[in-house]
Amino acid sequence: MALNLQTKTAHFTNPLYLESGRILEPFDLCYETYGELNEDKSNVIVVCHALTGNHHAAGRYEDEAKPGWWDGMIGDGKPIDTRRFFVICVNVIGSCFGSTGPMSPRYPSSEPYRLKFPVVTVTDMVRAQRFLFDRLGINQAYAVIGGSLGGMQALCFAIEHPNFAKRVIILAATYATQPWAIAFNKIAMQAVVNDPKFKGGQYEIGAFKEDGLPSLALGRMAGHISFLSPNSMAKKFGRNYVDTDGLYELFGRFQVERYLEYNGHNFSKRFDPLSYLYIVKAMNIFDATRNFESLHDSLSRIRAKMTLISFKGDLLFLPEEMEKIKQTMDDLGRGNLVEYIEIDSKYGHDAFLVELDKFDMHIERALAKDEDGTRF
Amino acid sequence: MALNLQTKTAHFTNPLYLESGRILEPFDLCYETYGELNEDKSNVIVVCHALTGNHHAAGRYEDEAKPGWWDGMIGDGKPIDTRRFFVICVNVIGSCFGSTGPMSPRYPSSEPYRLKFPVVTVTDMVRAQRFLFDRLGINQAYAVIGGSLGGMQALCFAIEHPNFAKRVIILAATYATQPWAIAFNKIAMQAVVNDPKFKGGQYEIGAFKEDGLPSLALGRMAGHISFLSPNSMAKKFGRNYVDTDGLYELFGRFQVERYLEYNGHNFSKRFDPLSYLYIVKAMNIFDATRNFESLHDSLSRIRAKMTLISFKGDLLFLPEEMEKIKQTMDDLGRGNLVEYIEIDSKYGHDAFLVELDKFDMHIERALAKDEDGTRF
Secondary structure (H helix, E strand, C coil), X not given: CCCCCCEEEEEECCCEECCCCCEECCEEEEEEEECCCCCCCCCEEEEECCCCXXXXXXXXXXXXXXXXXXCCCEECCCCEECCCCEEEEECCCCCCCCCCCCCXXXXXXCCECHHHCCCCCHHHHHHHHHHHHHHCCCCCECEEEEECHHHHHHHHHHHHCCCCECEEEEECCCCECCHHHHHHHHHHHHHHHHCHXXXXXXCCCCCCCCCCCHHHHHHHHHHHHHHCCHHXXXXXXXXXXXXXXXXXXXXXXXXXXXXXXXHHHHHHHHCCHHHHHHHHHHHHCCECCCCCCCHXXXXXXXXXXXXXXXXXXXXXXXXXXXXXXXXXHHHCCCHHHEEEEEECCCCHHHHHHHCHHHCHHHHHHHCCCCCCCCCC | CCCCCCEEEEEECCCEECCCCCEECCEEEEEEXXXXXXXXXCCEEEEECCCCCCCCCCCCXXXXXXCCCCCCCEECCCCEECCCCEEEEEXXXXXXCXXXXXXXXXXXXXXXXXXXXXXXXXXXXXXXXHHHHHHCCCCXXXXXXXXXXXXXXXXXXXXXXCCCECEEEEECXXXXXXXXXXXXXXXXXXXXXHCHHHXXXXXXXXXXXXXXXXXXXXXXXXXXXXXXXXXXXXXXXXCCEXXXXXXXXXXXXXXXXXXXXXXXXXXXXXXXXXXXXXXXXXXXXXXXXXXXXXXXXXXXXXXXXXXXXXXXXXXXXXXXXXXXXXXXXXXXXXXXXXEEEEECCCCHHHHHHXXXXXXXXXXXXXXXXXXXXXXX
16 A cells, blocks of 8 residues: 655744754754554654655655655555554754755744754754654654664664653664764765865755765765675676776776766765765764763663664674674663674665665564563 | 985886887886895895885985885895895886876977876886886896785786796785775775866876865875774774864864874875876776686786785775685695785784784795795
């Protein structure tokens, strides 16, 4: 059955107090829901999106070439079964897909914030979502699920809103972003900032919709490298050369180069450069131990059952980073709340988006009915 | 004892027939030598430099802050002992440090080649060096040694000039550049090409000596990421933040970011962007199996004793790529010619330049006197 798709926007006039001490007021949150909310509102699954994703997680609009980013996971009869669950996916603040971000008007003016937009954190993204859930009368979620930046949000829900989610499923994420990931992000940020077309953030709204922004494309290329690994690239591309290019032409290309160009270019037409800078920043400064004594202290707040899924060959967020969450929970005597699963994948970090059949059974199992808390 | 330093340039008026079918004529080769050539010219060690290196491998000129790039390895009493050996290091063609490259005048005009410079390959770099050795009356080398691009040259000497080197020592290289390395190089090339200051290669000579070229700095940042690994970065930088920067400032920096900025910026002041494009291209298209039926076929030509040194955590050229050379030689029944050593290092690819004490004993041993060919 086709999902009854509709993108909704909620407008909030209350202030959102940010971790930085700044205030976002007013703000909008854009979201989609799939399935029906049951009477006692006990069937809510919150799906959190990644850096370049958005609230459109499932289904396909008529004018779309591709369905939402986790369409294989969410729907009737799918692992996150919309016949049973009410699924909600909220666009993060800072984004360029409808929730308030750097190109949104800076109240009371109608001019966009641009670089005056405050730095937002994962904590802020999650806190904003709680306002929406309050408005919808949702005080608790059956589960919160997310990969990468979405996984950071899920972990943040577990730590900072310990009574909200009964289950938290985290994929391909970390408890604190490590320098290897920050270094890749640096390439992306620096490329955009250096670009004369970026004009220090003073570009025209929609300026890059047609031709894209080459520097953002370049940054995205760095991203695509970090999502893969030496072995996955070797399997995917080998040393294959583009047929029409000459080996001894300076700008002749290997297929891996064309792949990066293609993906980078397309991305730079659909994503706003300022939003990219702000969301990347949020990822870089994500650290679940900030404002706590230690990781032990931080994780000791968790009450939810947790499923941690990492992927072999994920160089952006190493399996050992996820495993450290499990180990810390073991140390805390809370190991019974947590299961840690490492998936063998040749896709590296990207696996959580593309190789669903490698891990969807774990999602399904984690969502199975069980109320006694002893399942793991 | 201080080395008697002198940079020499040899001018060649004969044509250099390139692998592409094009011709370089005339051409210059810039080089340095350390130690004394003995009477029967049997004590020659050829040291081949890497992508961003040059012929200045050892010793320190009066106006220099740092000595040559392998000064810890080459000198009196050092592993490559200049009391015993005559060491020669030749700047590769395509470079910007004296040998003919894209900013050299295109004879008979006095205008630089720029993008009209032919694509050169590792085969061409090595062939050019043979002309110099011929002129110096050197028909054979006691050993050829190199890391990274230098290792590719060393392998090329072994395969394509099988009677030249009696020993070949290859560090942190590969038999054919794999897509992960090509992908990183893509970032660097694309950044430069996109840059309006690059002007399609029509920039003024020396234009970037003062302020550098930010796009080349960016490309070099990508290089620096590829030289390290997630674990080595975590050890080196952790999540340390620059003291003077604010965590909630959009452009506040982690220390890893400042490290990348610093190294990228310095590099972009000393390296020519066109040379960078051409040498990166030579690395990308390096493939010891090209023009042969297979790697077996190619390696079957080798007569030199080989020492292969790889580094754990080298993500640019994986240890398994070097091991494949050893395995193939084993398959060919030539395993007795080859030793394969994997060094435990936290530096990744960079180790061959910075962690000499982890492997210099292997170099020393490989250079020890032994004429019966059964040492391994």
